[in-house]
Amino acid sequence: MRRTGSHRILFSIPGIVFLTFAAFGAAEEPAPLGTLVDAGGYRVHLYCTGAGGPSVVVAGGGFSFDWGLVQPKISALTRICTYDPSGTAWSDPFPGRQTPTCTDRVAELHEVLHRASASMPIVLVGYSIGSLYARLYAARYPEDVAGMVIVDHAFIEPAHAPLPVAESHAPAKDGVYSVEDVDTPPALISQTPIALGIEDDRNFQLLPKLNQDLHAWAMSRNPIRPTPEAAAECTAAVNKETSGQANPLGVKPLVVISTNYDSFGYRQLQAQLLKLSRAAKQIIAEHSTHMVIVDEPEAIVTAVEDVLKSVAYQK
Numbered sequence: 001m002r003r004t005g006s007h008r009i010l011f012s013i014p015g016i017v018f019l020t021f022a023a024f025g026a027a028e029e030p031a032p033l034g035t036l037v038d039a040g041g042y043r044v045h046l047y048c049t050g051a052g053g054p055s056v057v058v059a060g061g062g063f064s065f066d067w068g069l070v071q072p073k074i075s076a077l078t079r080i081c082t083y084d085p086s087g088t089a090w091s092d093p094f095p096g097r098q099t100p101t102c103t104d105r106v107a108e109l110h111e112v113l114h115r116a117s118a119s120m121p122i123v124l125v126g127y128s129i130g131s132l133y134a135r136l137y138a139a140r141y142p143e144d145v146a147g148m149v150i151v152d153h154a155f156i157e158p159a160h161a162p163l164p165v166a167e168s169h170a171p172a173k174d175g176v177y178s179v180e181d182v183d184t185p186p187a188l189i190s191q192t193p194i195a196l197g198i199e200d201d202r203n204f205q206l207l208p209k210l211n212q213d214l215h216a217w218a219m220s221r222n223p224i225r226p227t228p229e230a231a232a233e234c235t236a237a238v239n240k241e242t243s244g245q246a247n248p249l250g251v252k253p254l255v256v257i258s259t260n261y262d263s264f265g266y267r268q269l270q271a272q273l274l275k276l277s278r279a280a281k282q283i284i285a286e287h288s289t290h291m292v293i294v295d296e297p298e299a300i301v302t303a304v305e306d307v308l309k310s311v312a313y314q315k
Helices: 071-075 102-115 129-140 209-219 228-242 264-273 297-314
Strands: 035-038 043-049 056-059 080-084 122-127 145-151 254-258 280-284
Touching: 035 102, 043 071, 043 102, 056 102, 056 129, 071 080, 071 297, 080 102, 102 129, 102 228, 122 129, 122 297, 129 145, 129 228, 145 297, 254 264, 254 297, 280 297
Parallel strands: 056 080, 056 122, 122 145, 145 254, 254 280
Antiparallel strands: 035 043, 043 080
């Protein structure tokens, strides 16, 4: 699962799924794949398949049906739930606020899982900005979380001049980057977004036709999508919640899925993520852009299986 070079379908803050898609025509509303769960006066669509435990829950990072290459394979191992955050797909708008905060998103997921009587603790899978949701969830509700998989964590581009090619493509040692490899922290910058998203990825067509059609329908509804500001706010919330903690996840199993993105600060972020747990591993998705869920779904399945085995072993 290693690769050389990089190709990103992202805007100027790589790692955040800021999906500014082309317009789709309106269509009749299809039937929900799962269940509409009361989240406290409004409904959120939760889609669960498979059986067994611990359950796997995908925190954010696109629509529920965008995981069509991952969910069926994990459901053969255990129960897995994806969902559509409020303001997207079948889920109702978030009440009282046009743009939910990171805290809102995490509280919403917690409410949905507990009202749906999900078996706890769970394995959280966070993708892109969903990785921030997962980390904040684990910090606020540690008893709910047995382990975690981070898939190409939201990344804020370093605000410095481009590095020489040889330096920025420096290989990892044994597939793991260390903090000593880098010395410049990520910083928020402002640039014009590139209007590309998951359906622009070369492997989007690998999703089942139903999932592709549902994606087009959901985008036609002008859903709430993550923004650079939302990512910055979420990062600040996570940092505040975990301040002073050397290993916020303790010894809970963690697998970090990284790509070969060549930004200097991206490598540093991966090293920092590996310190979240004393039982952390890293997978390099060699053939992936940021859209790992369609480019290299087997990397996610492998990571989840690894965490499930580690959770079982710890018992």
